[in-house]
Amino acid sequence: MPEQPSNGATLLALSGVSKSFGAVRALVDGQLELRAGEVHALVGENGAGKSTLVKILAGVHSPDGGVLTLDGEPSTFTGPADARGAGIAVIYQEPTLFPDLSVTENIFMGRQPLRGLRRIDAASMRRRTAELFARLGVHLDPDRPARGLSIADQQLVEIAKALSFDARVLVMDEPTAALSGVEVERLFAVVRSLRESGAAILFISHRFDEVFALCQRITVMRDGRWVSTDRVEDLDVGQVVRRMVGREISxxxxxxxxxxxxxxxxxxxxxxxxxxxxxxxxxxxxxxxxxxxxxxxxxxxxxxxxxxxxxxxxxxxxxxxxxxxxxxxxxxxxxxxxxxxxxxxxxxxxxxxxxxxxxxxxxxxxxxxxxxxxxxxxxxxxxxxxxxxxxxxxxxxxxxxxxxxxxxxxxxxxxxxxxxxxxxxxxxxxxxxxxxxxxxxxxxxxxxxxxxxxxxxxxxxxxxxxxxxxxxxxxxxxxxxxxxxxxxxxxxxxxxxxxxxxxxxxx
Amino acid sequence: MVRELGIGLALVLLVAVTTIYNPRFLNAQSRKDLMLGATILVVLAVGQAIVVITRNVDLSVGSVLGLSAFATGKLFLAMSETPIVLAVLAGVGLGLLCGIVNGALIAVARVPALVVTLGTLYVFRGVDYSWAAGQQINAADMPSGFKRMGTATLLGIPVLALFAIAVLVFAGYYLRNYRSGREMYAIGSDPEAARLSGIPVGWRVFTAMAISGALAGLAGVLHAARFGTLDAAAGNGIELQVVAAVVVGGVAIFGGSGSVYGAALGALLLSTIGSALPVLRIDPFWQQAVVGALILAAIGLDRALTARIADRLRGRRARGA
Missing domain, CATH: 3.40.50.300 (P-loop containing nucleotide triphosphate hydrolases)
Structure with missing residues (x-):
C-alpha cells in the first residue's frame, strides 16, 4: 500500500468482519483502515453492507467474525456507549433525534456537562450548543424541540452532536443526502478542520464529486465484501462505478x-x-x-x-x-x-x-x-x-x-x-x-x-x-x-x- | 409548563365554584381532608409518571399498595414497638421488591410492561389475599404513635401530605437535573434512538419500575397510617385512577414529555373532583363520567397541541426558506 502524505497512524481497522441477520448475510468480508488525519470514502451499492459496517463501528452490532483493532489493539464494543467512549462518533443516514427534547438536550444526551452533586449544568450546556452552532454557521434556537426540524437541520444537529465530544473517529453515513449546496460546503469545511486536527473520518456518499473532492482514499464494497482500497489519485469515477456494480448495467x-x-x-x-x-x-x-x-x-x-x-x-x-x-x-x-x-x-x-x-x-x-x-x-x-x-x-x-x-x-x-x-x-x-x-x-x-x-x-x-x-x-x-x-x-x-x-x- | 398551568387553572376554578356554592368547602377541616385525600394518589402518580415518561406503564401499583399496607399492619401486630421509620422503610422495601420483579420481567423476558404488570397486578393481589386469609387488622391494633402520624399536621399541612410533597419535589428535581432523569425522557421519546446514543435503555426502564414499586410501597404505609383498618382489598382498582391522573396531568401516554408536577396536579384535580361533586349535590354517577371526559379532553388537547406546534414549526421554516 502506498505511503500516505499525512503519514497518519492507523486509529481504527476492521479485517475479515462478517455479520448475518438470520439467513441474510449482510456482511461477509468487511475490511477498513482509518488513519489519523485522513478522510476515507466508503462506496458501494445499496445493500453492499456499508450500513452494517457502520453499525459495527458504532457498537450497535457485534460482528460474527473478524477483528476490530483500535490503536493497534484488538477490541470489542459491547454497546454504543463503548464505541463512543473510544472516541467514535457516528452520524447515521436517518437522523436519530428525540423529538420531544430540545436541540441542546439532543446534542448532549448522556454526556451533559455537570456541576456539583452530578447535576446537569444547563447553562453551560446551552452555551456550548450556541458555540457549536456558531462554529457550524447554523441559525437554530438551542431551546427549540427537535420535533418539526427539517431533515437538513436534523442532520446539522447530528453533526453538532459529533463535534461536541472531540471525536477521534467520525463516521458519516450519507450526511449530505439532504443538504443544500451551501450546507454541504459548510460541512466540508468542518470535516477538513477536523482532519487537520488529526481525526480519522469515514465518509459514505453516493455523490462521486464529493467523494473525490473530500477524500484521500476510497474503499469499494460489493455484496457484503471488500473489493478494493486505493488512493484517490489512482482512481476515476468510471473505475469506481465498475467495481461497485461488478458487471455491466445492461x-x-x-x-x-x-x-x-x-x-x-x-x-x-x-x-x-x-x-x-x-x-x-x-x-x-x-x-x-x-x-x-x-x-x-x-x-x-x-x-x-x-x-x-x-x-x-x-x-x-x-x-x-x-x-x-x-x-x-x-x-x-x-x-x-x-x-x-x-x-x-x-x-x-x-x-x-x-x-x-x-x-x-x-x-x-x-x-x-x-x-x-x-x-x-x-x-x-x-x-x-x-x-x-x-x-x-x-x-x-x-x-x-x-x-x-x-x-x-x-x-x-x-x-x-x-x-x-x-x-x-x-x-x-x-x-x-x-x-x-x-x-x-x-x-x-x-x-x-x-x-x-x-x-x-x-x-x-x-x-x-x-x-x-x-x-x-x-x-x-x-x-x-x-x-x-x-x-x-x-x-x-x-x-x-x-x-x-x-x-x-x-x- | 402551559399544560401544568391549564390543570392548575381548572383546579382553582373547581375549588372556587364549589366554595361559592358552599363556603364550608374551604374551612380548615375540609382543606385538610382534601390534602389527605390526594396524598396517596399523588405519591402513586409521581411513580407512574416516571414510568409513563419512559413509554411504559405500571398497572400493579394498586396491588403493591395493598400488599405493603397489609404488611405494615402485620408488622405492628407482631412488634407493636417497631419505630415508625422502620415501618416506613419496610413498606418501601417491599414495594421496591415488587417493582424489581416487574422490572426484571420486562428486561429479561422482553415482554411489554403493560402485560407484565397486568400479570403482577393479579399475582401481588393474590399473595396479599392468601397472606391475609380473610383477616382484618383494626385501627385498635395499631400503635398510637403511628395512628397519630395519620392525623397530625405541621403548619396546617397534614404530615402524610408532607411525604407526598417531599416525593414530588425530589422526583421533579431528579428528572430535571440528572443525566439518568433526562435519559428517561429520551427513552420515551424514541427508544431506538436512545439505544443508538448509548443509553442503557433496559437498565433505565428497570429503574423506573423499581421507583414506581417503591413509591407504591410508601403509599401503602401512608394508607395504613391514614385508615388504620386494613384488609387485603386496600387499593383495589386504584391503578386506573393513577393512570388517569397522569394522563390528565399532561404526561404523554407514549412517553417523552410531561412532568411529575403535572401528574401530581392531575391527581389533586381528580381527588378534588371526588370531594367537590357531593358538595355540589351531583349524582355520584356523574363523577366517573366527569373523570372520563377529563381524560378524553386531556388527550384531545395533547393531540391538538402537538399538531399545532408541528404546523407552526413547519410554517416558520417554509417562510424562512
Missing amino acids: QLYPKQQTQAGDVALEVRDLTRQGVFENVSFTLRRGEIVALAGLVGAGRSEVVRAVFGVDRYDSGEILVDGVRLPRGKPAAAISAGVALVPEDRRQQGLVMELSIERNATLPRRWSLARLGLLGPRVEREDAFGWTQRLQVKAGALSDPVSTLSGGNQQKVVLAKWLSTSPKVLIVDEPTRGIDVGTKAEVHRLMSQLAADGVAVLMVSSELPEVLGMADRVLVMHEGRLVEEIARERADEESVMLAATGQSSGGAA
Missing part, C-alpha cells in the same frame, strides 16, 4: 422494449400540506416510470396517497379516467391498483401468517365459498403463484417470516399480481435483496410491463432507475421537479434534479 437490468398504450393512471395537482405539492403525472399501460429523488423527497408519501393509505389535501387521482375516492385503499384495489410497499415486514406482509395465507390475503373474499375460506383453496391458489415467481420455501404453510428477504418480496409481489392489477406501484422493490433475486424481480417487472401493466417504481438505487425506467420523474422537497426520458437519463441528470440543482431547483 446485463443486470433486462428491460424489454414496450409500446406505451392508453393512460392508466393520471395524477393531477396532488397536494398534501408540508409533504408534497402540486404533483401531476400520467402513467401509460406498458410503461415503467420511475419516481426518483433523495430520501425524504416525498416519493413514498405520493404513492401511498395514490393508493389511498395516506390522506391528501387537494388534487385528484384517475384510474382509466375514473376518479378514485380519497383515502380508500379498498376502492383503489378494486379499481386495479396494487401497491408493493417500501417496508415489506411492516406493511407488505403479516409476518406470523403462513406464506399461502399472505399470498391470498387481498383476495380472501373472492376465493371464499359461502363466506368460508378453506385451506385447500388458499394452498392451491398460492401454489400456482409461488411456482410462477420461483419462491424458495420449505412448505407453503410455514410462516412468511422464515423466508429470506428476496423470497419475502416475491410473496408480496405474488399477493398483488394475483389481483391482476392495471397499475402496479412498487416502492423500493429490491431494497435489501441479494443480487440474484434482484434480477428476477426486475425481469418480472419488465415482463409485466410487456403484458400491458402500468408500473410506477419508487427507487433510491440509481442504476435500477436508469436500467428499468422508460421515463424518470424526479422529486425534490415535495415537488416534481423534472421528467427525464430514458434516452436522456443518466446519473448526473437525475442526481442534479434530485438535489434541486437543475433549472427549476431552489438554491
